[in-house]
Amino acid sequence: MAERYTPISKARAKLPRLSKTAQDRQDRHIITQKGQPQSVLLGYEDYKTMRAAVELLRRPDVIEDVGTGLKELKQGKRYTFDEARKMIRERRAQEETTELVEKVAADTGLDVEAAGSVVGTVFEMFKAHSGKTGQISIPGVGKFKFIANAGGTAKVKPKSKAAQSTAIAEARALARLLSSRVKEF
């Protein structure tokens, strides 16, 4: 890799050779006019590398991430792709559950803690009794009849009739999500 100054008059005549050395040897040819630098001829890969570097260097968060990642690797902290997949799925499931709890809380008027309890308990029931029928009792919320079938649908019926239709609709949405989640276990 060398940096060479070439007057534009000579560059015009030698362009194919300059281009080849820029590509093969990563030479950078600074084209001058009347003795002053005017432009630079560099290899395409060299140009792409510089662009990639500049793009990343503009982002302080990336610089920080690179530093952190290198430090972790130096300390021997690394994961296989299988471990990474598992961790990412767990986090995705956690985020989806949080969204679901917030939606159930907003739609039913339950506080987030109670909605979390409903979602958590139904999820556990699905894991334990997938394909079976069960009864769920959630303190502060009530008793729910739990019916699951092979198609992955379910009904959760609260004893209070007033809340029944909302609960069934929620339970169906919940069941769809949970049944897909249960397959991961």
Next chain:
Amino acid sequence: MRDYGLSPRAVEKLADLHATDSELDAIEIAVAELAAKPKSGYLLPFQYSKTLRRYDVGRFALIYQFNDKRLDVVTVVG
């Protein structure tokens, strides 16, 4: 063939960027190929490492480093 893997930060970034299962599969295939031929992609002139490179897979830019024995994804940029 070098062994390959990811730093915890790289895994965290993939989760932040909501990488799907099929995207993770594509990234693993690319990383396995890089482990066999690590000089693909663009060299990044960071002062920390002379073997830090960038390789793009779909919407992700993988920042990786390698030596004779292994190749690791340092971080991921969306």
